[in-house]
Amino acid sequence: MSAATDTIEEFASKEYKYGFVSEIESDTIPIGLSEEVIRMISSKKNEPEWLLEWRLKAYKHWLTMTDPLWHNVNVTPVDYQKIAYYSAPKPKKVLNSLDEVDPEMLAMFDKLGISLQEQKRLSNVAVDAVFDSVSVTTTFKGELKKQGIIFCSFSEAVQDHPELVRQYLGSVIPYSDNFYATLNSAVFTDGSFCYIPKGVRCPMELSTYFRINAANTGQFERTLIICDEGGYVSYLEGCTAPMRDENQLHAACVELVAMKDATIKYSTVQNWYPGDKEGKGGIYNFVTKRGICKGDNAKISWTQVETGSAITWKYPSCILQGDNSIGEFYSVALTNNKQQADTGTKMIHLGKNTRSTIVSKGISAGNGQNTYRGLVKINPGAENARNYSQCDSLLLGDRCGAHTFPYIEVKNPTATVEHEASTSKIGEDQIFYCNQRGISTEDAVSMIVNGFCKEVFKELPMEFAVEAQKLLGVSLEGSVG
Amino acid sequence: MSLLEITDLHARVAEKEILKGISLTVNPGEVHAIMGPNGSGKSTLAGVLSGRDAYEVTSGEVLFDGQDLLELEPEERAQLGVFLAFQYPVEIPGVNNTYFLRAALNSIRKYRGEEEMSAPAFLKLVREKMNVLHIDQSLLNRPVNEGFSGGEKKRNEIFQMAVLDPKLAILDETDSGLDIDALKTVAEGVNALRSPERAIIVVTHYQRLLNYIVPDFVHVLSGGRIVKSGGKELALELEAQGYGWLESGSTSELVAA
Numbered sequence: 001m002s003a004a005t006d007t008i009e010e011f012a013s014k015e016y017k018y019g020f021v022s023e024i025e026s027d028t029i030p031i032g033l034s035e036e037v038i039r040m041i042s043s044k045k046n047e048p049e050w051l052l053e054w055r056l057k058a059y060k061h062w063l064t065m066t067d068p069l070w071h072n073v074n075v076t077p078v079d080y081q082k083i084a085y086y087s088a089p090k091p092k093k094v095l096n097s098l099d100e101v102d103p104e105m106l107a108m109f110d111k112l113g114i115s116l117q118e119q120k121r122l123s124n125v126a127v128d129a130v131f132d133s134v135s136v137t138t139t140f141k142g143e144l145k146k147q148g149i150i151f152c153s154f155s156e157a158v159q160d161h162p163e164l165v166r167q168y169l170g171s172v173i174p175y176s177d178n179f180y181a182t183l184n185s186a187v188f189t190d191g192s193f194c195y196i197p198k199g200v201r202c203p204m205e206l207s208t209y210f211r212i213n214a215a216n217t218g219q220f221e222r223t224l225i226i227c228d229e230g231g232y233v234s235y236l237e238g239c240t241a242p243m244r245d246e247n248q249l250h251a252a253c254v255e256l257v258a259m260k261d262a263t264i265k266y267s268t269v270q271n272w273y274p275g276d277k278e279g280k281g282g283i284y285n286f287v288t289k290r291g292i293c294k295g296d297n298a299k300i301s302w303t304q305v306e307t308g309s310a311i312t313w314k315y316p317s318c319i320l321q322g323d324n325s326i327g328e329f330y331s332v333a334l335t336n337n338k339q340q341a342d343t344g345t346k347m348i349h350l351g352k353n354t355r356s357t358i359v360s361k362g363i364s365a366g367n368g369q370n371t372y373r374g375l376v377k378i379n380p381g382a383e384n385a386r387n388y389s390q391c392d393s394l395l396l397g398d399r400c401g402a403h404t405f406p407y408i409e410v411k412n413p414t415a416t417v418e419h420e421a422s423t424s425k426i427g428e429d430q431i432f433y434c435n436q437r438g439i440s441t442e443d444a445v446s447m448i449v450n451g452f453c454k455e456v457f458k459e460l461p462m463e464f465a466v467e468a469q470k471l472l473g474v475s476l477e478g479s480v481g
Numbered sequence: 482m483s484l485l486e487i488t489d490l491h492a493r494v495a496e497k498e499i500l501k502g503i504s505l506t507v508n509p510g511e512v513h514a515i516m517g518p519n520g521s522g523k524s525t526l527a528g529v530l531s532g533r534d535a536y537e538v539t540s541g542e543v544l545f546d547g548q549d550l551l552e553l554e555p556e557e558r559a560q561l562g563v564f565l566a567f568q569y570p571v572e573i574p575g576v577n578n579t580y581f582l583r584a585a586l587n588s589i590r591k592y593r594g595e596e597e598m599s600a601p602a603f604l605k606l607v608r609e610k611m612n613v614l615h616i617d618q619s620l621l622n623r624p625v626n627e628g629f630s631g632g633e634k635k636r637n638e639i640f641q642m643a644v645l646d647p648k649l650a651i652l653d654e655t656d657s658g659l660d661i662d663a664l665k666t667v668a669e670g671v672n673a674l675r676s677p678e679r680a681i682i683v684v685t686h687y688q689r690l691l692n693y694i695v696p697d698f699v700h701v702l703s704g705g706r707i708v709k710s711g712g713k714e715l716a717l718e719l720e721a722q723g724y725g726w727l728e729s730g731s732t733s734e735l736v737a738a
Binding site: 427428429430432433434435436437438439440441443447448450451452453454455 | 531532533534554555556558559560564565567570571572573574575576581582584585586588589592624641645
């Protein structure tokens with residue numbers, strides 16, 4: 001094997017840095033799923049009757065469903081009776097301020113690079129930290145409240161803003177939507193909630209950080225973001241988990257609602273534990289994310305950098321209902337060792353002059369398998385709808401795979417739909433070219449991968465772009481030029 | 482001491498022996514042209530000197546500045562001052578040309594124990610070289626070679642050479658695929674980079690490039706050996722008579738200038 005291939009292998013097998021477990025006392029309910037468990041979760045969270053009923057409806061529907069098999073991944077079947085559906089750090093007492101958060105917990109988030117001590121924070125990011133099943137703390141709440149922005153854990157929203165939750169929960173992803181979304185609807189424990197009032201431009205990045213800590217638990221969080229007329233919000237999501245030998249399930253739902261003239265930008269850097277080199281352990285990341293551009297001129301933009309998880313299965317989508325509304329999807333998915341990803345998007349054009357853009361970059365290394373799956377659907381009423389899709393795959397080494405499944409359904413003759421796809425291999429000739437200019441093979445691989453992802457990275461907020469680059473083991477391109 | 486000293490170099494690709502005993506000495510300030518028909522081993526020689534993986538050296542020696550060049554990785558050779566202008570410059574999508582060049586320059590400087598060049602200092606250097614070579618600003622902000630025309634690619638190679646300032650530049654078929662105007666521009670660039678400290682090896686099939694880059698020495702390569710060496714007039718003889726008249730095989734006459 002040549003030196004270049006060796007380095008590609010090395011690059012592809014970087015150690016997972018976030019695999020530690022924190023010793024935090026937890027209140028975890030016994031494993032297994034039943035109506036009783038759902039009632040228990042609901043009562044632990046002191047939920048109103050309508051929410052419990054919604055959960056039970058979902059559960060009953062879920063019992064009639066089976067695991068989806070259409071995706072292009074090999075899954076060891078999940079035993080849903082072997083998962084604990086609720087795990088919360090044991091509170092010493094009711095928390096009134098951040099000072100009362102378990103120091104172990106603060107230390108853990110510090111270790112992850114997420115400081116929860118807002119007074120010490122320099123960056124302009126408000127964080128909601130979710131630990132196993134519950135939200136631990138939300139920073140900058142007070143500051144945001146002054147502008148009428150609600151940013152809190154989902155559980156708090158249920159207590160404090162039940163009318164908003166009731167109106168929008170399940171309005172984008174119905175409880176019967178798909179196997180994992182339905183399961184989530186039945187057992188979700190916490191997540192983030194955000195409401196941006198009319199005409200308000202959220203002054204800082206909002207962020208949720210998800211951490212799975214306890215063993216044998218699933219994480220089922222639910223995020224709901226509503227951006228009212230003319231509002232703007234940029235939302236970030238990050239995730240890590242300890243290294244464990246068994247697979248852990250993460251089945252989240254994210255619903256976005258953008259009203260007239262509103263813009264929601266949702267960015268994810270997903271770095272769940274991917275399993276070891278032999279494919280043992282790792283997170284099953286089966287997530288349903290969907291947004292609706294309800295009003296005219298609304299815009300929803302998804303940006304994701306997916307480097308973790310044993311299996312990723314997610315399709316952040318946009319329903320373009322309002323006229324002139326815009327949907328965007330920018331994605332980098334990296335699979336190495338035995339990782340598998342089946343990811344993409346759905347752009348559903350309903351309104352007139354709706355536009356969507358899809359840019360997907362898949363990188364496969366080791367034995368990684370990377371699938372892009374996307375649907376562009378132009379409904380009869382969507383006059384002059386336009387879509388542009390670009391799917392590029394990059395292969396590192398010769399044991400990995402890249403697959404592309406684009407689906408296009410056009411029911412209006414005025415539509416314009418473009419699709420471009422490419423597959424390339426990091427060539428020995430590219431690496432030699434860099435070598436010949438004095439650049440080491442390792443730096444050359446980083447540079448080439450970085451260049452490949454550039455169109456997506458430039459969509460990320462600055463802090464996240466840096467993190468994303470680090471995640472891929474590459475250095476940020478300088479500002480020269 | 483000579484800059485480059487090649488002694489009885491043999492090399493093969495897969496099982497096929499391509500270079501069958503090349504000896505050549507190059508001193509600073511000299512321009513050597515290596516000519517020869519297709520398959521004579523010209524590009525192999527350029528590849529072996531720059532350290533391409535595909536070639537296996539079976540015997541012989543190459544000293545660069547007194548160091549055993551063949552022991553070194555390609556990037557180390559580059560860092561020591563060996564530059565190859567590629568016959569087919571490689572595209573690197575998404576990587577900004579200026580960023581690439583700065584990374585290259587800084588890794589070379591680092592190897593030499595020099596400090597990394599700051600962004601402003603680098604931009605100043607780039608502008609200087611751009612003016613000398615008549616490079617368009619827009620070329621700098623585009624991804625490395627992506628979507629460049631043939632002429633732009635070759636000019637970009639010479640531009641990189643100007644910025645990296647090598648001791649030895651090997652131009653591999655730099656004239657291929659260029660029309661006469663592009664050829665002249667590239668040649669002017671190379672001529673501007675001739676200096677008493679730098680040696681240049683021009684590998685070419687055709688004599689026409691040598692009308693613009695006038696060599697001090699011409700070597701004719703045939704069947705993996707240098708079969709004739711001479712001054713610049715040798716190129717003209719070749720142009721007039723073709724390579725055929727050498728095939729009968731006069732022994733090589735080494736130039737030790």
